[in-house]
Amino acid sequence: MxxxxxxxxxxxxxxxxxxxxxxxxxxxxxxxxxxxxxxxxxxxxxxxxxxxxxxxxxxxxxxxxxxxxxxxxxxxxxxxxxxxxxxxxxxxxxxxxxxxxxxxxxxxxxxxxxxxxxxxxxxxxxxxxxxxxxxxxxxxxxxxxFHYIAQQAREGTVPAVQAELGLTPRQQQLVSLVAQGLTNKEIADHLHLSEQTVKNHVHRILRQVHARSRSEIVATVRNCGFSS
Amino acid sequence: MEKNIRVLVANRPRLMRELVLEAFADQPDIEIVGEVVDDAEILASVERTHPDFVVIALENPGRRPTICDTVLRQYPEMRIIAVAPNHKYSVYYWASLKIHSHDVEASEESILSTVRNKTHSAGGPS
The missing domain is CATH 3.40.50.2300 (Response regulator)
Structure with a gap:
């Protein structure tokens, strides 16, 4: 119009x-x-x-x-x-x-x-x-x-989050579960990992995105366009 | 009657070359003798068209383009302006025993003025 x-x-x-x-x-x-x-x-x-x-x-x-x-x-x-x-x-x-x-x-x-x-x-x-x-x-x-949109839909990941924050698709998958309020144990069950492996992932993500808590991780990646 | 100033335009990228040509288009005392797309063709084109001035691309401001040395070594009377497409300035090069340079604003007025003032002068900044 x-x-x-x-x-x-x-x-x-x-x-x-x-x-x-x-x-x-x-x-x-x-x-x-x-x-x-x-x-x-x-x-x-x-x-x-x-x-x-x-x-x-x-x-x-x-x-x-x-x-x-x-x-x-x-x-x-x-x-x-x-x-x-x-x-x-x-x-x-x-x-x-x-x-x-x-x-x-x-x-x-x-x-x-x-x-x-x-x-x-x-x-x-x-x-x-x-x-x-x-x-x-x-x-x-x-x-x-086209590729970007298809990749985002397929993997539930955002390439920009990978580029800007250095989060791998696996880490983004984990952040998505953190955003849903799952505990480390629940995430471990969901991804077929040990609880310690999930703890290590979360610890590394905290350092990578300069966050102090799980909620700060979620807020930071959402600012980069990631919707969980 | 003074003869036209002969200019060879060899800028990159294409947009910058076309805009330099646009800047010269309506100037009655300037004759475009050629348009070169590839730096590798500049020397051959200079030999063929005998320009007074060559306008080239300045890809790395602060570093003299190699083609400048190649042309000025063979044609020390040649004048060259290198225009940096993404920066505020261009550089005017001329040879007199060695190669000299002088910064010029990358504007239509400054480039036209340099071309007119330097074509028949000794070369250095006025």
């Missing part, structure tokens, strides 16, 4: 904010977008401490963000912006073809992910696509997304 002054309106132009380190890239890409009748560039700049305020003040519809700026800013930037502007569409450009980076970006809420070998016309087409509510991703990485 289009907003009153949104995509449904024939004269509406999507407001684009360009956030990239390289000024030449911002200037020329901005000019290419301005040549298209459906876009207006409402702001551009490199990453700074004031970037969130600047993007919010621009009231942009689309945020074009380069890979390096995203690394500088961390995923908090995207989280914070999307919390403040839930309709904002974030398009990452100049990205590496790395499955893990891509899945993390999707989890952070981006609408599009373009590799660094994309052409200028592909960037413009991607801005148009995300404006129209579509998602943009390279086909090979789309396959990685």
């Amino acid at each position: 289009g907003r009153p002054n949104g995509p449904g309106n024939a004269t509406w132009k999507a407001g684009v904010y360009l956030l990239a380190e390289n000024r030449l890239l911002r200037e020329t890409l901005s000019r290419l977008l301005q040549k298209k009748t459906e876009f207006r560039v409402v702001g551009e700049g490199a990453y700074s401490d004031a970037v969130i305020e600047q993007v919010l003040a621009s009231q942009c519809d689309i945020l074009l963000l380069d890979g390096v700026t995203r690394v500088h800013a961390g995923t908090d930037l995207i989280h914070e912006l999307l919390r403040a502007l839930p309709d904002l569409r974030v398009l990452l450009i100049g990205m590496e073809e790395e499955e893990e980076t891509f899945v993390r970006a999707v989890r952070s809420g981006v609408a599009g992910y373009l590799l660094k070998d994309a052409s200028a016309m592909e960037v413009v087409a991607a801005v148009r696509a995300v404006t129209q509510g579509e998602a943009v991703c390279p086909p090979r990485l789309c396959q990685a997304l």
Whole structure:
């Protein structure tokens, strides 16, 4: 559904904010977008401490963000912006073809992910696509997304939990049982392990996720997207 | 009438190369003599097109690209700008007994100004 002054309106132009380190890239890409009748560039700049305020003040519809700026800013930037502007569409450009980076970006809420070998016309087409509510991703990485979801459903594990906290699928399985309130003895019976082995696992997980209790373990992994 | 400045564009990645071409597109005194996709083809393209300036990629800011030395050793009169796609700056290289460098902001204005000012000058920062 289009907003009153949104995509449904024939004269509406999507407001684009360009956030990239390289000024030449911002200037020329901005000019290419301005040549298209459906876009207006409402702001551009490199990453700074004031970037969130600047993007919010621009009231942009689309945020074009380069890979390096995203690394500088961390995923908090995207989280914070999307919390403040839930309709904002974030398009990452100049990205590496790395499955893990891509899945993390999707989890952070981006609408599009373009590799660094994309052409200028592909960037413009991607801005148009995300404006129209579509998602943009390279086909090979789309396959990685399918794999991620299937793996999560099959194993009840979250690769991001493994990547960020270093928890193996077995440890995640154990956390899932801890979250259900099972005792070490009950977990041992469930997993056909000795109670001592379960104690050792729990002890190691406490150290790995810097938790002081079983409930802190559960809270920490849930923050990483793990739902038991 | 002064002759056009001949520029060979050899940036990577593709987006940066296309945006550099876009920056030069409407400049009446600049002639794009070639576009190179692969660094390995730069020297051959320089030999073929005789540019005044070559614009290349700067992958590791702080480290001079190898192709810079290769080109300037054979063509010491050549001027080179290396643009780092993900950083704020670019570097202008020229040779005069040895290879020199000078940081330039990676903006359209700075790069165009460097290309215009340095094409027929001695090379060093003005």
